[in-house]
Amino acid sequence: MIQIQNLHFGYRRKKIFTGLNLKLEAGHIYGLLGKNGTGKSTLLKNIAGLLFPQEGTVSVLGYTPGKRQPAFLQDIFMVPEEFFLPDMPIEHLVRYHAPFYPKFNDDQFNRYITEFDIPRSNTLQKMSYGQKKKVLISLGLACNTSVLLMDEPTNGLDIMSKSQFRKVIAGSFDENKCIVISTHQVKDLESLIDRVTIIDEGRILFDQTVDAITRKLSFHISFDSDEIKQALFREPSLRGNAVVTRNTHGDESKLDLELLYKAIVLNGNAIESVFNA
Amino acid sequence: MQFRESQAIYLQIADYVCEKILLKEWKVEERIPSVRELAVQLEVNPNTVMRTYEFLQQQEIIHNQRGIGYFVSPTALKNSLTYRKNDFVEKDLPQVFRTMYLLGMDPDELKPRFEKYKKQHFA
Numbered sequence: 001m002i003q004i005q006n007l008h009f010g011y012r013r014k015k016i017f018t019g020l021n022l023k024l025e026a027g028h029i030y031g032l033l034g035k036n037g038t039g040k041s042t043l044l045k046n047i048a049g050l051l052f053p054q055e056g057t058v059s060v061l062g063y064t065p066g067k068r069q070p071a072f073l074q075d076i077f078m079v080p081e082e083f084f085l086p087d088m089p090i091e092h093l094v095r096y097h098a099p100f101y102p103k104f105n106d107d108q109f110n111r112y113i114t115e116f117d118i119p120r121s122n123t124l125q126k127m128s129y130g131q132k133k134k135v136l137i138s139l140g141l142a143c144n145t146s147v148l149l150m151d152e153p154t155n156g157l158d159i160m161s162k163s164q165f166r167k168v169i170a171g172s173f174d175e176n177k178c179i180v181i182s183t184h185q186v187k188d189l190e191s192l193i194d195r196v197t198i199i200d201e202g203r204i205l206f207d208q209t210v211d212a213i214t215r216k217l218s219f220h221i222s223f224d225s226d227e228i229k230q231a232l233f234r235e236p237s238l239r240g241n242a243v244v245t246r247n248t249h250g251d252e253s254k255l256d257l258e259l260l261y262k263a264i265v266l267n268g269n270a271i272e273s274v275f276n277a
Numbered sequence: 278m279q280f281r282e283s284q285a286i287y288l289q290i291a292d293y294v295c296e297k298i299l300l301k302e303w304k305v306e307e308r309i310p311s312v313r314e315l316a317v318q319l320e321v322n323p324n325t326v327m328r329t330y331e332f333l334q335q336q337e338i339i340h341n342q343r344g345i346g347y348f349v350s351p352t353a354l355k356n357s358l359t360y361r362k363n364d365f366v367e368k369d370l371p372q373v374f375r376t377m378y379l380l381g382m383d384p385d386e387l388k389p390r391f392e393k394y395k396k397q398h399f400a
Contacts (some may be wrong), residue, residue, distance in 0.1 A: 136305075170313070173315070253283050253285060
């Protein structure tokens with residue numbers, strides 16, 4: 001669905017990507033993780049056709065995003081981290097945007113904003129950042145595009161909204177869609193994403209399905225000093241050590257995204273060897 | 278639903294479904310929530326619920342009627358009991374035993390407490 005080959009991209013002084021390769025498929029919700037400034041947003045913008053590769057190719061749904069062909073634009077939606085919505089009633093926002101997206105579904109839009117507790121008769125002018133974001137997320141989902149990119153969607157959402165956000169995504173996702181969510185709030189999305197893509201220093205550091213991760217790695221609390229010593233990653237916790245080890249006994253544990261991320265950033269080679277074995 | 282336990286989410290959802298069946302909230306031959314419905318309710322990826330349902334089909338606890346949905350199998354009670362019992366004996370009981378050993382407790386002490394609990398919650 002999305003193929004990126006040998007992507008080179010940089011801003012005036014700063015190189016971001018020097019030969020990045022990535023393939024994203026339909027039927028997955030990708031969690032795009034990475035430190036600040038590693039290029040998560042830049043990558044999403046290259047996919048959406050908002051920035052152009054300096055070298056290499058980006059292909060989305062068979063199109064070159066940078067050409068911004070209407071057939072491409074009507075099947076992709078991006079919810080950026082920073083956005084501007086004009087001061088107008090929700091009704092007008094829908095009226096001016098929906099016609100560009102043939103698969104837009106008004107019932108769905110209603111359901112999503114209702115789930116988010118936003119009355120349809122409201123005006124954007126009087127809304128907080130979080131509320132506006134919820135309107136934009138609802139609009140993006142209701143457009144039913146094959147590709148949906150979201151940059152830090154849970155930033156600015158209150159506690160209730162994060163739960164509503166997960167419900168809304170779970171309800172709208174299907175095997176023909178590819179959803180990419182970049183985030184730092186790993187706890188918000190732990191149960192939602194089924195593929196983890198970590199980007200670091202301009203390249204893809206890690207890219208695996210959650211199934212593969214829990215088959216190969218075990219996340220648990222350990223009291224066994226030998227096990228703790230040999231762990232791929234360990235972190236003292238209130239009781240025992242939180243560890244990442246090879247999954248040798250076959251039982252699958254729950255993925256701890258935060259622990260996995262730290263393990264990969266701090267002991268990447270060891271983790272990599274588990275997956276290449 | 279809070280996923281606190283250390284088990285993979287798809288297995289925790291399997292436990293949840295077995296519990297509904299064992300408590301007879303979901304009855305034999307009744308339709309259970311669709312993959313999407315359960316995913317929304319539990320706020321998880323539909324692929325994860327799909328994996329749970331595939332697993333429970335292998336265990337002959339639920340079955341799929343093409344185009345209609347998933348149903349509680351006639352063998353569900355027996356099979357979910359066996360599945361949960363094995364799981365409990367292998368995974369939970371050793372931890373209970375460990376704590377009991379640590380505190381010098383005897384299994385006999387548990388009996389009256391267990392009776393009281395049953396009376397309070399399931400009478």
